[in-house]
Amino acid sequence: MRDTYIIGVGMTKFGRAGDWTLIDVLEYAAARALEDAGLGENVESVFVANMGAGILNRLSGLGSAMVDRLCLFPAAAETVENGPASGGSAVKIGAMAVGSGAVDTALVVGGEVMRAVTGWEATDFVATLTHPEAEYIYGVTLPALAGMFARLYMDKYGVTPEHLAMVAIKNHENAMKNPDAHIQQTVTMEGLLHRPEAVVNNPYVAEPLRMFDCCPVSDGAAAVVLCSREVAERSGKPLVRIAGFGQATDTHAVHEREDPTELAAVRTAAERAFAMAGRKPADVDVAELHDAFTILEIAQSEEAGFFERGTGHIALEKGETRPGGRLPINVSGGLKARGHPVGATGVAQVVEIARHLRGEAGERQIEKPRVGFTCNFGGFGNNVVCFVLEREG
Amino acid sequence: MTAFTASVCRSCGAVAYPPRRRCRACGKTGSDPVPLEGKATLVTFTRVYNLSLAFEERYITVGIVEFQSGARALGRLAVDEPEIGMELSCYVAPVRTVGYETYEGLWFERPGSPAA
Known part of the structure; x- marks a missing residue:
């Protein structure tokens, strides 16, 4: 397979779309990425990542709608749905399309407008990805699955509520330097856990997880333009290459997993991405992990191979995952504070890493990174897509 | 009050819930229901x-x-x-x-x- 490069990136601010429809946010992000790429001609293929348009927005056929809105005729177009990993899947399929030689250019845009419905409807919508008979009918939500995972994980490795809060504090602080982040507000350990009013301001959502352990419900879109090496060289843009991708699956019902504290699909997807890139976890300078719940940033940092199992929370405590630390994680603010418009997230992670590799991450720029990593976590870990991205030259 | 049903693989005896026709452990098809x-x-x-x-x-x-x-x-x-x-x-x-x-x-x- 030949190499695929990222020559254009763009995104909306995450948060509330207000009067904007799903097609509007997708168009905005896609137009920014196309403008950034500066291609002289139309892209050959379009992949739109989205999870819930059919349920939330009563829309289908987003691939065709996007081509029409941006006048990209007669580009090929598809919609890609893989739950909260739709974005990662669409970037992977785009990379396969360019890598195979079938096309030289592809636009990948992911987006979601979730705030078109009430909060509980949004939670219920995401819960439709759980096992229909063995999970969903019981009222199980993603926070519930994360709560059961967190209880075992915390017991086994000595992770405390304070460690979970440290993830939230770090990622909220990071988001202060990201103008595209949904939440721009710092939080403190005192406020989250220790002041008397913490029980009101930070109530339990699914024990032991509290509100500030969970990502917000967000609207927004993110896009990348992918191309062959020849097109990338012609563009004069910094060369950012998709060095490796990896995807893996696990059982639909979480209870079927032998060790319920393991995220086997994260481990396998990361191993596959590193193997394809010819890289190892220690080579990574900056990473975006899928912290839909604070516990997941800690667990994924271990499963991806950055820290020994059971030591992710210690690395966090030592500041190793802060900007300037050994491996900055979620410099964008992560899902926790940048926000989580489900179909957009996997693309937004790639946008963030590409910006760091290009040296275009503004105030939050990590110093001269060469290798970046992303982990987009679908279901409760039943479908995971990882990328290794590299700067050339 | 009906009991829910799991499955037992006819080839290797692995138990699954929800019931599976194709066994996750051995990959063979064919299972029997067990309460x-x-x-x-x-x-x-x-x-x-x-x-x-x-x-x-x-x-x-x-x-x-x-x-x-x-x-x-x-x-x-x-x-x-x-x-x-x-x-x-x-x-x-x-x-x-x-x-x-x-x-x-x-x-x-x-x-x-x-x-x-």
């Missing part, structure tokens, strides 16, 4: 507060249990102070109403409790 019943042990649990409108409770408690057969399942806990590793018995009762449809599901209670 999901008897004593179970609590693996993990959570109290969920952020519920859909189908629920009137302030919170519900859900957990994952392991039956003596090795099958695991998720269900509602009718236990005030659950503890990991506690023994539970299983019964079937309504868990959710969507529109006019009421769904039955697995409930878990301390052995000897009236509902079980």
